[in-house]
Amino acid sequence: MAYLETTEGGSSGNIFRLTGETSIGRAVENGINLAGSEVSRQHALIRPRDNYFVIIDCGSANGTFVNGRALHRYVPQPLYEGDEITICSIKLKFVSEGQDPLAIRKNATCAVPAAEGRPKFPDTGRLAIIFTSETHAPAVNATMDASLGMFEVGAITAPVEDLKDVIKRLKAMVTVSNNLGSLTKPEALLEKIMESIFDIFPQADRAFIMLRDKTGEMIPVLGRSRIDKDGEREDFPVSRTIINTVLEKKQSVLSSDAQKDGRFSAGRSIVNLSIRSLMCAPFICKDELLGVISADTMSGVHTFRSEDLAMLTNIAGQAAIFLKTSELFAAVENETRVRSQLSRYLSKDVVDGVIDGTIPLQLGGEKKYGTVFFCDIVGFTGIAERLSAVDVVEKLNRYFSITAGIITRNRGTLHKFGGDMIMAFWNVMLPDDHAQINAMRASVEMQIAIWKFNCDIQSSGQSPLYLGIGCNTGEFAGGNVGGGERMEYTIIGDNVNLAQRIESLAGRWQVFAAESTFEPAAMQCCAIKLPMAYVKGKSAPIQVYSVRGIQCDPGKMLLTIPVSVVDENGSFMDNGMLVQYNNADATVQLYISDRNKISEKQHLCMEFDFPELSARIILYGNVGSIAPSQNDCGGCPVILENLSGNEAMSFLKPGCCIESNVAWEEMKRH
Known part of the structure; x- marks a missing residue:
């Protein structure tokens, strides 16, 4: 229990235990009765706080002094171990027996106004930052160049007996550095910085942070007082002169014994707010000034020293x-968020180009050479007639969410959706030496994905979707079109139109490619060379290939080979899709x-459903393994081994291209 001991005058050696609020004066009703006419009737008051005590001068005639310095009337002054x-x-x-501010680690969060765009903290209303206007500049005891690197500000010196304290502080700094390194949010960073002040400087009573x-x-963005004053408002003086100097x-600035200077205005001075010592340091990162941090103490005995300022x-x-x-x-997060949101309405590559400056924000275009892709749902008009508008949108969204990712994963730029149409291109926004291969691979992957998607929606009674895809490669113009108020990036030219014309020829499960797209990738594909085709806008026929597989x-x-599956007795079992062939072990995956x-070891016969060919192509194989169902409808991949069927096996090899003998009109009827 804390107590006062008389050391001079009166009855020397008297002990006064501090069990609660204790008044001091010459009146007999005081808890501590001091004789003498110069002592006021109620001279001073000692009041308990949370595990510490303050002394208050009660307007006495001759004043109350702590460590030789007069207290301002009615302003509480914390008492520290050994204070006289x-x-x-x-x-x-004063003997604290552990009941003084240096023994406390209780940090009360205090609110100050938050700048726009800065973290906001809970408004407790307990700490009011006041900028003082000094009649004279406060005494500056030490300064340090804060623009130097860490620990270049000078060696931290201390007497031998204080080395343990120095080591303790250095360990605390390492802990601070580790803690700060794991944080990215400004609010959490500032909280950790503030906690470190009270951990490393046990004499600090208050601290605040200002940011630019x-x-x-x-x-001011954050202020703290070591002691929670049970909701009382506390004034926190800030010297404008010191802040401006910093x-x-x-x-960094250290100002000790501020009360002794007597250089402050009578209104809101450091004197009447009981500041004995303060220090202030800037947050500097590569010569950029981010803010300041300041701490003060009201103790006349435990003031800050030059090594504290260095710390x-x-x-x-570190904090800077x-x-x-x-x-x-935060800037990267914000830009990422902006890019992500814009990419929901515009092509991701276009958004990146606009933000990065690679796409000029002016009307006009330039010559490009790339591969253009169009995809449509076959018979979509009939599907839309049978569904409500809301159901149509829901179905399209599910379809687009599957197909869009396939395009971007294969380095394509998803340009636009138009009803059920998808338009994309390669080697326009991003350089791509394998544009034709990537475009056709994306096309085949989309057909496979839609087959699996159909297994899902058909289980709930919905109609399946069928895609027709067309690709063309050549020169066209790419750039901004529109007006001064609104523009969009697009590609325009005969080769763009031709890609759409080729797509209009494609039926269910077909990927059609112009000769300019197919030829560079021919040795990696298995395909069917179609008859010469006449398309709108072209006086001469064009060569088109039906791509059924790609390496x-x-x-x-x-x-992307649809098949009819029959058993060894010739009985129809199911429709399926051959989705992958592995040449190493001569197996094929049937979906x-x-x-x-289907059961394991069963012998199956699969007839290719090719409207491009009149002759039958049949693949035989035994069921090697059946994967578990991947959705409620039971759709799953089946691995077939021991394959046979010469024509089918030859067709599955890269570089195979057979010629169609079916006229276009007959293919359309199929």
Whole structure:
């Protein structure tokens, strides 16, 4: 239990236990009765706080002194271990027995105004930052160049007996650095910085942080007091002169014994707010001034020293790096969010080009050479007639969410949706030496994905979707079209139109490619050379290829081959899709809608459903394994081995191209 001991005057050696609020004066009703006419009737008051005590001068005639300095009337002064209280000719020593601010680690969060764009903290209303106007500049005891690197501000010196304390602080700084390194949010960073101040500087009573806002003005963003004063409002004085010195000279400043100077105005001075010592350091990162941090103490015995200033300067240096990193992280997050949101309405590559400056924000175009892709749902008009508008949109959204990712994954630029149409291109926004291969691979992958998608929606009674895809490669113009108020990036030219004309020829499960698209990738494809085709806008016929497979990895082919599956007795079992051929072990992956119709080791016969050919192509194989159902409808992949069928096996090899003998009109009827 804390107590006062008389050391001079009166009855020397008297002990006064502090069990609660204790008044001091010459009146007999006081808890501590001091004799002497110069002592006021109620001279002073000692009041308990949360595990510490304050002394208050009650407007006495001759004043109350702590460690030789007069208290301002009615302003509480915390008592520290060993403080000497002088009342007239009587001196009393304060013995805390652990009940003083240095023994407390209780940090009360206090609110200050938050700058726009800066973190906002809970408004407790307990700490009011006041900028003082001094009649004279406060005494500056030490300064340090805060623009130097960490620990270049000078060696931290201390007597041998204080080395343990120095080591303890250095360990605390390492902990601070580790803690700050794991944080990215400014609010959390500032909280950690503030916690470190009270951990490393046990004599600190209050601390605050100011950050520079977008206009360049320094705005208080966080303040803390070591002691929670049970909701009482506490004034926090801030010297304009010291703050300006720190900001203008980028120096850390230590000012001790501020009360002794007597250089402050009578209104809101450091004197009447009981500041004994304060230090302030700037947040500097690569010569950029981000803000300041300041701490003060009301203890006349435990003031800040030059090594404390060096420590605060280094903490501020670390904090500045992490604050700047946090700002950059937030900027990246914001740009990523903007890109992501814009990419929902515009092509991601176009958004990136506009933000990065690779696409000029002016009307006009330039010559491009690339591959253009169009995709339509076959018979979509009939599907739309049978569904409500809301159901149509829902179905399209599910379809687009599957197909859009396939295009971008294969380095394509998804340009636009138009009803059920998808338009994309390669080697326009992003350089791509394999544009034709990537475009056709994306096309085959989309057909496979839609087969699996159909297994899902058909289980709920919905109509399946069938895609027709067309690709063409050549020169066209790419650039901004529109007006001064609105423009969009697009590609225009005869080769763009031709890609759409080729797509209009394609039927269910077909990927059609112009000769300019197919030829560079011919040795990686299995395809059917179609009859010469006449399309709108072209006086001469064009050569088109139906791509049924494309190499994905060495020895593996992605396939889009619909098949009719029958058993060894010739009975129809199910429709399916051959989706992959592995040349290394001569196996093929068949995707079927109903796994219950097939059993392991069963011998199957699969007839290719090719409207491009009149002759039958049949593949035989035994069921090697059946994967578990992947959705409610039971659709699953089946691995077939021991394959046979010469024509079918030859067709599955890369570089195979057979010629169609079916007229276009007959293909359309199919």
